[in-house]
Amino acid sequence: MVKSSPYDNSGPGEEAPLLARQRPGDNAEPLTVSEISNALKRTVEDRFGHVRLRGELSGVKRAASGHFYACLKDDNAVIDAVMWRGNAQRLSFRPEDGIEVVATGKVTTYPGRSKYQIVVDSMEIAGEGALLALLEKLKARLDAEGLFAPKRKRRLPFLPQVIGVVTSPTGSVIRDILHRLADRFPSRVLVWPVMVQGKGAAEQVAAAVRGFGAIPADGPVPRPDVLIVARGGGSIEDLWAFNEEVAVRAIAESPIPVISAVGHETDTTLADYAADLRAPTPTAAAELAVPVRGELLNMLMELGLRKRRGVQRPVLLARERLENWSQRLPDPRAIVAERGQRIDDLGERLRRGLATRAARAQGRLSEAGGFLRPAVLTRMVAQERRRLASAPDMRVLVSRIQTRRAEQLSATARLLSQLDPYAPLERGYAVVTGAQGETITSRAAASAQPALTLRFADGSIDIVPAGSAAPASALAPAPAPAPRPSAPRKRQDEGTDGTADGKPRQQSLF
Numbered sequence: 001m002v003k004s005s006p007y008d009n010s011g012p013g014e015e016a017p018l019l020a021r022q023r024p025g026d027n028a029e030p031l032t033v034s035e036i037s038n039a040l041k042r043t044v045e046d047r048f049g050h051v052r053l054r055g056e057l058s059g060v061k062r063a064a065s066g067h068f069y070a071c072l073k074d075d076n077a078v079i080d081a082v083m084w085r086g087n088a089q090r091l092s093f094r095p096e097d098g099i100e101v102v103a104t105g106k107v108t109t110y111p112g113r114s115k116y117q118i119v120v121d122s123m124e125i126a127g128e129g130a131l132l133a134l135l136e137k138l139k140a141r142l143d144a145e146g147l148f149a150p151k152r153k154r155r156l157p158f159l160p161q162v163i164g165v166v167t168s169p170t171g172s173v174i175r176d177i178l179h180r181l182a183d184r185f186p187s188r189v190l191v192w193p194v195m196v197q198g199k200g201a202a203e204q205v206a207a208a209v210r211g212f213g214a215i216p217a218d219g220p221v222p223r224p225d226v227l228i229v230a231r232g233g234g235s236i237e238d239l240w241a242f243n244e245e246v247a248v249r250a251i252a253e254s255p256i257p258v259i260s261a262v263g264h265e266t267d268t269t270l271a272d273y274a275a276d277l278r279a280p281t282p283t284a285a286a287e288l289a290v291p292v293r294g295e296l297l298n299m300l301m302e303l304g305l306r307k308r309r310g311v312q313r314p315v316l317l318a319r320e321r322l323e324n325w326s327q328r329l330p331d332p333r334a335i336v337a338e339r340g341q342r343i344d345d346l347g348e349r350l351r352r353g354l355a356t357r358a359a360r361a362q363g364r365l366s367e368a369g370g371f372l373r374p375a376v377l378t379r380m381v382a383q384e385r386r387r388l389a390s391a392p393d394m395r396v397l398v399s400r401i402q403t404r405r406a407e408q409l410s411a412t413a414r415l416l417s418q419l420d421p422y423a424p425l426e427r428g429y430a431v432v433t434g435a436q437g438e439t440i441t442s443r444a445a446a447s448a449q450p451a452l453t454l455r456f457a458d459g460s461i462d463i464v465p466a467g468s469a470a471p472a473s474a475l476a477p478a479p480a481p482a483p484r485p486s487a488p489r490k491r492q493d494e495g496t497d498g499t500a501d502g503k504p505r506q507q508s509l510f
Contacts, residue, residue, distance in 0.1 A: 037111035044116060048107035053079070053118060054126050057099050062088070070095065072103060072118070080110075080117035087121055092199050094245070099134050100126040131236055135243055139270055142245070147252040148273040154257045156277060156289065157225045162188045163289055164224030164256070166208040169193040173230050173261075173282045180286035185293040190224055196231035201241035205229065206250035213255045226289055227254060229271060230261035230282040239263050242271040251275055261285035425457035 031039075055072035062068050066085030071078050081103060083091075095101070105120040125131045142148065163181070167173045169191060181187055192208035195201040215223040229251060231242070241247060242262045251258050252274040260275035261282040272278040279285035370376070417423065425431070432440040434449045446452060447465055454461050 034111065037109065037114070041109045041111065045106060045108050050104075051107055051118065052102055052104045053081075054102050055079075055100070057095055057101055058097055060095050060097050068095065068120075072101075079107075080115060081105075081120050082117055083120040083123065090199065091123060092240070093125060093134065095123065096134065096137065098137070102126045131240070135236075135270070138243070138245060139273070142248060142270065143273075147248065152252070154276045156257050156259070159185070159291065160187065160225035160289060162190060162222045162224045164190045164192065164212045164227045165230065166192050166194055166205060166212070166227060167230045167282070168196045171196070171232060173232050176283045177228065177230065177286045180283050181290060184287060185290040185296075187290055188222065190222070195241075197234065197238045197241055202244035202247040205241060205247045209247075209250040209254050209258070224256055227256050227258045228261060228279075228282070228285045228289060229258060229275065230279075230285055231263070232282070233264040233267055239267060239269050242269040247271060248274045259285045259288055422457075425455070431455040 053072055055074050058071045058073050058078075060068075060070045066088060068083040068085075068088040068091075070081050072081050073079075083105075102124050103118060103120040104122045104124075105118050107116060107118050109116045125134065139148075146152070165174060165177055167177075174191060178189060181189065190212075192211060194204035194208050196205075209227065209229065212224055212227055215221055217223050229242070231239070239262055242260075248270045251260070251271050257277070258275040259277045259279050260269070260272045261279040261284065262269045262271055265280035277288060279288050422431070431454070432446065433453045433455065434440050434445070435451050440446045440449065440452065449465060452463050452465060454463060
């Protein structure tokens, strides 16, 4: 027996029919899937037309159309969430996995998948703890990219000429900055007005920072030397615009050094980490941007004083040394007085010397003038004529000179005949020479010669010394003797012994 199903139209004990049949008295027509899905959709939407759900985001993704899809979950359940493009663009934060949010919208169904979901109209972070978690997550990601690295920090210019300020133009922050700059060092300030909180504030801050950086250095508008991004204190939600990635990246990429002055001293934002310098307050940012003008003037005065002292110190030391040395020197007036007295003495001596020399010259002139009298000159002429008349005849003088020169020539001729080496040959002497023509003056030198030559007055003969091995040579013909110098002719006034005055003179030894 086949058990009947609750949905079976057959009666008890009957077999299930093959075709659907309408039972008697049943006026309910079967529903289609679309009809039941639409009915469920209307029922859910009517019952849950406006709900607020708290949960953790999971599977966050944004479609190319701009729609936002995610899941909201807690420990025990999960519900799909969808946010259309218009509402997604108005979000004040960037949804990420793991963020706990409060979503406001309506629950509906999606018949295409038989699923229910919530269509989110607005979404907020669920509490400050969730916001801090999102902040820490973004901070870790940007830090890993190197946006907060200390090596990226730049030094601020010592004395900026132009200061750019990114802040609200209506708040007290800009007034505090301007007042502090005027007190410390009046400078030119360019203000770029922006919203400092709320939707779109982060984009405006980023645009202002990039706008200042895009100003040309030589353009009509001066480019700032340093930027101050500032706003007053507030809660973490109020300061959230300075934690958003778009603002943080713009500050980190700024070509101009940036001072972050967001909130009070205890407030910290990601803009503080990305900036080149963090100021605890906007007023402190103005103090960090410029030095104190009065202190600079005092420092310049002090440096000028030190410079003057440095220049004057060598002069003072030299003056002191000069005074010490001058005390050791004698009195210049005494030195000058002594020299003056010496000059007076020399001047007096010069005057007397000139007078004496003039007197002497006058005496010599007078004496010389006495010799120039006509009587004196006539006497001197007569004396010279007498001397000229008593002078000997010129022919006598010439004869005396010739006689003296002849005597000198005769003496030289006699000396020549006495020094002639061949003159003794006339008296029987001979000159012995060796084979090489050298003169032999000893027996030992003669025995050593192979041949000897004997020169006589009328010729020469070659001989061989006794005991020599060389054969005797024939007698060589005697060469003609060298002509002897002729004796000087005797003067008529010479004597028979060759003297000019008849007195005997010394004869030759040969």
